[in-house]
Amino acid sequence: MPHCPPALADSAFLRACRGEPAPYTPIWLMRQAGRYMKEYRDIRAKVSMLDLCKTPALAAEVTVTAANRLGVDAAIIFSDLLLILQPMDLELEFLKGDGPVIRNPIRVEEDVRRLRSFSPAEDLGYVYEAVRLARASLPGHIPLIGFAGAPFTLASYMIEGRASRNYEFTKAFMLRSPAAWHALMDALHRPVAEYLNGQIAAGAQAVQLFDSWVGCLSPSAYRQYVLPTVHQILSEVTPGVPVIHFGTGNPALLEAMKEAGGDVIGLDYRVELDEAWQRLGRVGVQGNLDPCVLLADRPAVLREAGRILDQAGGRPGHIFNLGHGILPETPVDNVVALVDFVHERSGRR
């Protein structure tokens, strides 16, 4: 593992990642730097999503501001899953209200061959620089998380060209052209692994692999079309650096996702944390408050968070988080109250 000062190595978050006891349950929140927060909206009023991601000083600023404002136990570098597609010659745009769009999606086998191979260090150096800057200005005891999109989630965007309800094009491609599908997975393997390791070298203490859309697959499809590549990627992550492996949308995949790798498995809000952890056995778990709970009133937030802490029962290896990203309409006060509650309640054990 790269140099990790004792204040970081001993942090509640990294202890939990390693399955060690911690003085309280660490918490951070997916998309904790985002539109629900005024400080973020103020910056986004001046720059586009892509410009924010590509301006290291600003990306570092929103990363650090969010972590400090909320009092969470880890920061996650502000970036986007899909940036990695640009150097492959896919034309990525963020449309107002509609989210990301790929102008030239992959639809036939030949499109896979036309993908440009690239070096993350050259083409995504701005992310590494943001990691360096964020690490330098974060408090010395707050770990920084790097991340990447998992191959299935990236491929589904590459093929659909946008968010999808049914992933028709992706699945039809996979079933009709399994060889081209595996070529696409291969094309993603090296850059994703390098990209994670580059963020680690730049100063991240842990990484999360986001397989946000993988839940549209059955366990057998996951094992056949996805698991081998995820396993390869995760086995190439810098030794000693904890990996959080996160997916949403299908609790039936959890065992296969654990098999693919990760020190901590991210749970979405569709499962009970205790049942899921029992099924998974010896591994850490992260989660799993429904982001919609933060739209309700304070008593509901604390009640639901308390239920999750009770289910975890203070077992080492639990990182509190949402089951998916914070929603844009979330009141910041509810988020701060959640963080404080998790710290107080779990610290009192």
Added chain:
Amino acid sequence: MPHCPPALADSAFLRACRGEPAPYTPIWLMRQAGRYMKEYRDIRAKVSMLDLCKTPALAAEVTVTAANRLGVDAAIIFSDLLLILQPMDLELEFLKGDGPVIRNPIRVEEDVRRLRSFSPAEDLGYVYEAVRLARASLPGHIPLIGFAGAPFTLASYMIEGRASRNYEFTKAFMLRSPAAWHALMDALHRPVAEYLNGQIAAGAQAVQLFDSWVGCLSPSAYRQYVLPTVHQILSEVTPGVPVIHFGTGNPALLEAMKEAGGDVIGLDYRVELDEAWQRLGRVGVQGNLDPCVLLADRPAVLREAGRILDQAGGRPGHIFNLGHGILPETPVDNVVALVDFVHERSGRR
């Protein structure tokens, strides 16, 4: 059970519903009468979705045409889950391309009180008439399925006003105003139960309860906010008439859905049929081919269908179906090939 001639009672579909051996695995397909079929598009070119649903002769025609064209083992009455909302004074529209919209959604507790109570026999009589007409013109050995939306799925449309990705309004309502939520469930209980029984009285041999969007809930939320009402509804279905209880989006709910009721549990494509059936124990199962498979080539269709038949292993109580509705871009020939394959392969055992 209402009068059921021997040719119907002995059909492969009703045998499977009762868990009895059948000469082959029965198959029907959710949304088998739909946009993917030319005969359906020809009619929809002349009438709107709502007019089609409300013209019994036409609704019966598309119901029967689809069943005959495909050679499936059951017909399902052509209708829409949301029609039941109109007599409650919710303003339902179908927008081209955007799907259903409720102009005056429920957003605060008072909105629940303003819902009109109504009699399905009066306000949804056109559906019963369509059932009568379809029953009269279907072959004498092909059962007809009636259906209704389940309370959560109906409530989520009532509250969101349209299809949703996160169900923010629904969940916030549920968590903030549990009493009003339960009042809403109560307001749906009697009409949904009556509506199913009215379709049975009009000539349906089985019914399916569609909880299409329930998969956004955790098991504990399902048990607290949804299960009791579903259980009440299903316990009031005319004795002796099989009930298929279908949900999508969350395999972790299967045990709780079985507890809520149903002779057959509908599986979506996110689970392996054998694993799910083992978890569920003594109950029939319906499913669970991914609708996207029908967009691939013929070998993929037959391979994936064969895998599901192998998983079911010819055990009595399996009804072959998709894991969700047929997609509009599906080639009809693939559907016909699927039906023939399931019959031949399972009949050969």
